[in-house]
Amino acid sequence: MTDIPKLSVSSYATLQQPAPSRLSRSTQVDLFVVSIIALFTEVMLIRWVPSYERVLAYFTNFILIAAFLGLGLGAMLAGRGRRWIRCQPLLILCLVLICILFNQYVGTGGAQGDTYYTEFGRKVRLWLLAPECLGFFFFIVAVVFMPMGQQIGEGLKIISPPLKGYTINILGSLVGVLAFTVISLLELGPWWWFAVTMFGLLWFVRQDKFWRNLNTTIGVLAIITVWLAGEMYYWTPYSKLAMHPMVEKGNGKWAVGDEMVRLKEVPALRRTLGFNMTVNDDFYQRTMDMSPFSVQIHSNIIGIAEHYNLPFSIRDFSYNDVLIVGAGTGDDVAAALRGGAKHVDAVEIDPGILRLGQIAHPEQPYSDPRVRVCVDDARSFFNRTDRKYDLIVFGFLDAHRLFSSMSSVRLDSFVYTVESFQETRSLLKKDGIVVVQHALGKPYMNMKMYRMLTDAFGAKPYYTENLIGEGTFFAGPGVNKFIASQETADVPAVDPATDDWPFFYLDGHILPPEYRLALEIMALIALVCLLVASQGKMQTVNGHFFFLGAAFLLIETVSVTRLAMLFGSTWVVNSIVFSAILLVVLFANLWTNRITSLNIHLFYVLLATSVAMNFVFPIHLLLRYALAMRLFASMILMASPIFFAAVIFARSYMQTPNVDLAFASNLLGAVIGGLIEYSSLVIGFRHLFLISLGIYALSYVALFLPSRKVAAVCP
Numbered sequence: 001m002t003d004i005p006k007l008s009v010s011s012y013a014t015l016q017q018p019a020p021s022r023l024s025r026s027t028q029v030d031l032f033v034v035s036i037i038a039l040f041t042e043v044m045l046i047r048w049v050p051s052y053e054r055v056l057a058y059f060t061n062f063i064l065i066a067a068f069l070g071l072g073l074g075a076m077l078a079g080r081g082r083r084w085i086r087c088q089p090l091l092i093l094c095l096v097l098i099c100i101l102f103n104q105y106v107g108t109g110g111a112q113g114d115t116y117y118t119e120f121g122r123k124v125r126l127w128l129l130a131p132e133c134l135g136f137f138f139f140i141v142a143v144v145f146m147p148m149g150q151q152i153g154e155g156l157k158i159i160s161p162p163l164k165g166y167t168i169n170i171l172g173s174l175v176g177v178l179a180f181t182v183i184s185l186l187e188l189g190p191w192w193w194f195a196v197t198m199f200g201l202l203w204f205v206r207q208d209k210f211w212r213n214l215n216t217t218i219g220v221l222a223i224i225t226v227w228l229a230g231e232m233y234y235w236t237p238y239s240k241l242a243m244h245p246m247v248e249k250g251n252g253k254w255a256v257g258d259e260m261v262r263l264k265e266v267p268a269l270r271r272t273l274g275f276n277m278t279v280n281d282d283f284y285q286r287t288m289d290m291s292p293f294s295v296q297i298h299s300n301i302i303g304i305a306e307h308y309n310l311p312f313s314i315r316d317f318s319y320n321d322v323l324i325v326g327a328g329t330g331d332d333v334a335a336a337l338r339g340g341a342k343h344v345d346a347v348e349i350d351p352g353i354l355r356l357g358q359i360a361h362p363e364q365p366y367s368d369p370r371v372r373v374c375v376d377d378a379r380s381f382f383n384r385t386d387r388k389y390d391l392i393v394f395g396f397l398d399a400h401r402l403f404s405s406m407s408s409v410r411l412d413s414f415v416y417t418v419e420s421f422q423e424t425r426s427l428l429k430k431d432g433i434v435v436v437q438h439a440l441g442k443p444y445m446n447m448k449m450y451r452m453l454t455d456a457f458g459a460k461p462y463y464t465e466n467l468i469g470e471g472t473f474f475a476g477p478g479v480n481k482f483i484a485s486q487e488t489a490d491v492p493a494v495d496p497a498t499d500d501w502p503f504f505y506l507d508g509h510i511l512p513p514e515y516r517l518a519l520e521i522m523a524l525i526a527l528v529c530l531l532v533a534s535q536g537k538m539q540t541v542n543g544h545f546f547f548l549g550a551a552f553l554l555i556e557t558v559s560v561t562r563l564a565m566l567f568g569s570t571w572v573v574n575s576i577v578f579s580a581i582l583l584v585v586l587f588a589n590l591w592t593n594r595i596t597s598l599n600i601h602l603f604y605v606l607l608a609t610s611v612a613m614n615f616v617f618p619i620h621l622l623l624r625y626a627l628a629m630r631l632f633a634s635m636i637l638m639a640s641p642i643f644f645a646a647v648i649f650a651r652s653y654m655q656t657p658n659v660d661l662a663f664a665s666n667l668l669g670a671v672i673g674g675l676i677e678y679s680s681l682v683i684g685f686r687h688l689f690l691i692s693l694g695i696y697a698l699s700y701v702a703l704f705l706p707s708r709k710v711a712a713v714c715p
Contacts, residue, residue, distance in 0.1 A: 024159065028168055030204065031155030034085070035172025036179065037200045038148040041092070042067045043180045044193045045141065050401065051240035052099035052229075053137060054280045055108040055130050057401040061408060062134055062522070065674035066141035068553075069526050072667030073142065073533045074149020076540065078157050078660040084147035085204045086211045089218040091144045092197065096222055098140060100229050103281065108133045130514050135521035142529065149667075151204065153660040162659040163650055167589045169663075174582040181575040187352075189235050191227040198222060232260045236352025237571040238401065238411070239279040243356070246273040246288065253300050269360035273298065277329065277356070279400050285353075287329040289362035291338070308332060310464065310472055311393050311435040312339025317482050318390055323347070323427070325378040325415065326395035329357030334365040336393070344371045345387065349411070349570055351375045378415045380568030382423040383623055383630075390478075392424050394436040407561045408678055409502055414565050416449070416504035417497045419620055421456030421475070431478035444507050446471055447491040455496055499565050499620055501684040509682050519675050526671055542665040544652060547699035549669025550676065552645050554692040555611070556581060557677050558685050559638040562619050566634055584639050588646030592654070603648050604700050608693060610640035615689040645696070652703065 046064060050057035074084070107124040128136075152169060159165030183192060198219030205211035234241040243261040246254050256276040261269065269275050274288035288294075290305040308331050312319060319341040324332045327346035336344050346366070348354040354375060358366045366373060374381060378397070397412040414420060416438075424434050434457075436449060446463075453461040453475040461475040462483050474483060497504040506512070534540045563577050592598065614637060622630045649666070656662045673695075680688055 027155050027158045028165075031152065031159065031165060031168050032172045032175075033200060033203050034148055034151040034155070035169045036176040037197055038067075038071065038145070038152065039173040039176030040180050040193075040200075041148070041197050042145070043177065044190075044197060045095070045144075048190050048193065048226075049095070049099055049137070049141070051233075051280050052103040053108070053133065054282055054400075055133055056137060057239075057280055058410070059134055059408075059518075060402050061674060061677070062138055062518075063141055065522070065671050066138045067145045068667045068670045068674065069138075069529065070142035070145025071149035071152065072664045072671065073529055074146035074151070075153030075156070075660050075664035075667065076533045077146070077150045078153030078664075083151070083154075083204075085151040085201070086147075086208075086215070088144075088147045088201050088204075089198055089215045089222065091147065092194070093218050093222040093225070095140060095144050096194075096225055096229075100225070102133075103229075106133075131518040131521055134518045135525060138522050139525050139529075142525070149664075153663060156663050157660040161654065162656070163589060163593050163654045165659065166650070166653055166663070167586065167593075170582055170586045170589060174579060174586065177575060177578050177582065181572075181579075184237050184571065184575075187235075187237075189227075190230055191223050194223050194226050195219075232262065234263060234266075234352060234356065236350050238350050238352075239284075240281075241284070241352065241356070242278045242281070243269070243360075244276045244278075245269060246275060246286075248273070254298055266356065266360050270362050270364060272362065274362055275360060277353075282400060284400065285328050285331075285396070287331060287357065287361055290331070290334065291363055294362075307437075307472075308335040309339065311391065311437075312336055312341070314433070314482050317433070317478070321345075321387060321389045321391075321429070323385075323387075323389045323392045324395060325381070325392070326397035326412075327357075327373075328353055328395060330361040330363070330365040332393055332395045333371055334361065334363040337363075337365055337368055337370065341391075342370060344368075345374060345381075345385070345389075346371055347374045347376055347378055347381045349375070349377050349568075377564075377568030377570050377573070379420060379423070379565065380570070380573075382420070382427065383566075384627060385427065387427075388429045388432070389427055390429050390432050392427060392432070392434045394434070394438070396437060398438070407557055407564075408680065409561055409564070410505065411569055413497070413502040413504060414499065414569060416452070417499050417502050418452050418455050419499045419623075421453060423623070425457055425476065428476050428478075431481055433474055433476040433478040433482070436473040436475070442507070444494060445505070448494045448496060448504065449473060450491050451494050452496045498684075500686050501680075502565075503681060506681060509684075511678065511681050515678060515681070519678060523675060526668075530668065540661055541668060542656070542658070542662050543702035543705070544699050545649070545656075545662045545665040546669035546672075547695050547702055548645065548649050548652075549666035550673035551669075551692040551695035551699065552642075552649075552666075553670040553673030554677060554688045554695070555641050555645065557673075558614070558688050558692075559642065561685050562638065563634060566619070566622060566630060580635070580639075581642060584642045585646040588643050589650050592647050592650040598647070598651050600648060600651060600703070603644055603651075604696070607641055607644035607648065607696060610644055611689050611693050611696070614638065614641060615686060615693075648699075 042064065046060050049063060050060055056063065105125040107127050109127050109129050156165040156169065179196065202212060202215060205215055230240065232242065243266065244259065245257045245261055247257040249255050254273055261275065273294065274286065277285040277287065288301060288304065290301060290308060295302055295305050312335055319336065319339055320343065322336050322341040322344045324336065324344060325347045327333055327348040333344055333346045354373065365371060397415055402408065402410055428434065436453065438449065450461060450463065450473070453473055457475045461473045462479050463471040463473050465471040495508050501509065560577050564573060567573050617637060622633055653659060653662055676691060677688065679691070
């Protein structure tokens with residue numbers, strides 16, 4: 001054990017006097033840095049982990065909830081035991097290795113609930129059910145975030161006044177979101193993401209040579225591992241893509257090649273038959289030369305070509321203006337050009353997929369002057385275009401992932417709603433037609449699509465196949481005129497997907513058994529971890545802050561979901577929304593810190609009123625207005641409860657004697673809020689406002705329990 005040098009009284013006094021100032025500045029910087037890294041790492045893992053464990057792409061909010069759990073548990077450990085932040089790089093490296101091993105050796109069994117994908121005969125060593133896999137990663141990710149949570153808790157505990165520390169935490173979180181947004185704009189690969197995190201973590205061992213050298217080595221290993229695992233892939237803002245060339249097999253046959261195409265080899269694909277694309281190692285798109293000459297040579301692409309050509313084979317129909325949403329790499333666009341379209345608007349949400357189509361599609365449809373390309377969400381495009389169309393084609397839009405870690409809604413969910421089809425109806429010319437093609441996995445999806453198109457257009461659609469198999473649907477005023485042989489059917493009662501309940505892939509207002517089991521496993525893990533962290537003393541959880549966290553998560557979720565519906569589900573919109581929420585919270589902190597008195601009863605009334613207004617206000621009415629008016633109205637409507645809730649939290653936080661436990665309790669409450677969010681699968685999103693209202697009422701009651709120290713009217 002190293003001897004501690006002895007100091008004289010005068011020497012001790014001399015050293016002691018400036019220490020508080022130095023300690024305060026250092027603690028504030030530490031808190032700011034760890035807040036940046038925590039939020040940056042949270043977004044990074046939400047992007048990266050699902051690319052190696054595919055089922056998590058449908059449950060990215062599980063990673064977010066796990067991060068909340070880890071940060072909350074870590075904050076409870078503030079001032080207790082070692083500074084675990086020194087072990088943070090090792091934990092991240094372990095998570096990286098686990099994800100890569102899962103990708104190679106572990107399969108997740110079958111389609112679960114509304115999650116549809118297949119393993120295509122993968123040969124793996126171990127099979128897990130989806131709830132087992134989700135529970136495992138929920139625990140692992142929570143453990144990864146605990147050291148950062150401990151570091152945040154220690155900073156909040158030391159910094160005075162308390163609200164100053166919380167403001168620094170929010171400001172650092174905002175910087176973390178913006179930093180990852182910039183990296184995404186620069187289209188940097190995941191090895192850059194991990195480099196930022198690992199480099200940032202060296203700040204906390206800067207004065208310890210052993211840990212600095214060890215963590216530098218671990219960081220380099222993690223970055224190299226991520227690079228080796230992903231350098232053959234093409235990383236877009238949404239997914240990990242891989243391309244395999246189509247190869248000739250003789251006698252006019254073709255097959256998918258085994259070798260992955262390197263990025264520098266992509267331009268050469270335009271001189272081949274085409275390529276096969278996977279997303280997170282799951283089949284996604286097949287891009288092929290389906291020109292008449294190619295079809296004559298390759299007999300086994302006739303059926304595929306007929307499928308794409310079908311919307312453009314209507315007799316005596318004028319294809320003057322065509323809109324294709326979900327244009328992908330360009331197969332639908334190429335079919336439109338072959339069908340004689342004079343103008344094509346091609347809308348694709350993923351700029352990476354679009355770029356690959358521009359570079360590598362054998363027919364080069366995006367180079368045709370008749371084509372106008374737009375990188376946007378379909379709903380966003382519907383609400384801002386002023387063009388009318390003869391034909392609107394919905395391509396294969398299944399994006400294989402959620403649009404946001406804050407919600408259980410998939411990236412394409414708001415495209416397949418009754419309101420979305422009603423918007424397309426308004427974009428049609430007098431005799432226009434809408435064509436919907438979808439790789440439908442279940443018979444009830446065909447029935448649901450049939451019902452939704454009937455509700456949106458006021459007439460039964462035409463379909464090419466019976467409702468048991470996959471089909472192409474035709475709807476709109478031009479169907480009766482140009483498709484003489486009408487086929488209609490009476491389908492059983494099904495629940496149509498709407499903007500409030502946008503779960504097209506779900507068979508009714510139910511919580512699938514697999515979801516319920518996964519949520520039960522997560523709740524059990526959270527409870528056990530909480531008991532361990534609190535040493536069995538559940539009373540250490542502050543009920544007031546716990547309920548504030550749960551309700552705020554629900555409000556935040558509904559706000560993100562509604563704004564996605566109003567302005568699009570793109571990653572750019574998500575980044576702006578998350579940044580705006582943090583800015584509202586930051587403004588609430590600064591405002592609360594300046595006022596001399598605050599009647600907390602009044603702010604609870606204002607909070608309840610704003611939540612009730614969001615519940616009763618028909619949000620779809622905003623779609624009728626111009627972008628500026630829609631933005632202003634939606635921000636006022638949805639920012640109000642966030643602001644009032646943030647003011648209540650800030651004032652309570654200023655008065656609590658244990659800010660680290662208050663912060664931890666708030667995050668643990670967010671975990672429960674994340675679990676409750678899945679009730680939207682049954683009741684829709686609007687009714688989450690009522691649940692949040694009830695939880696806020698519990699926070700109000702908890703505020704005035706005898707054990708609480710916060711005054712009703714804060715001076």
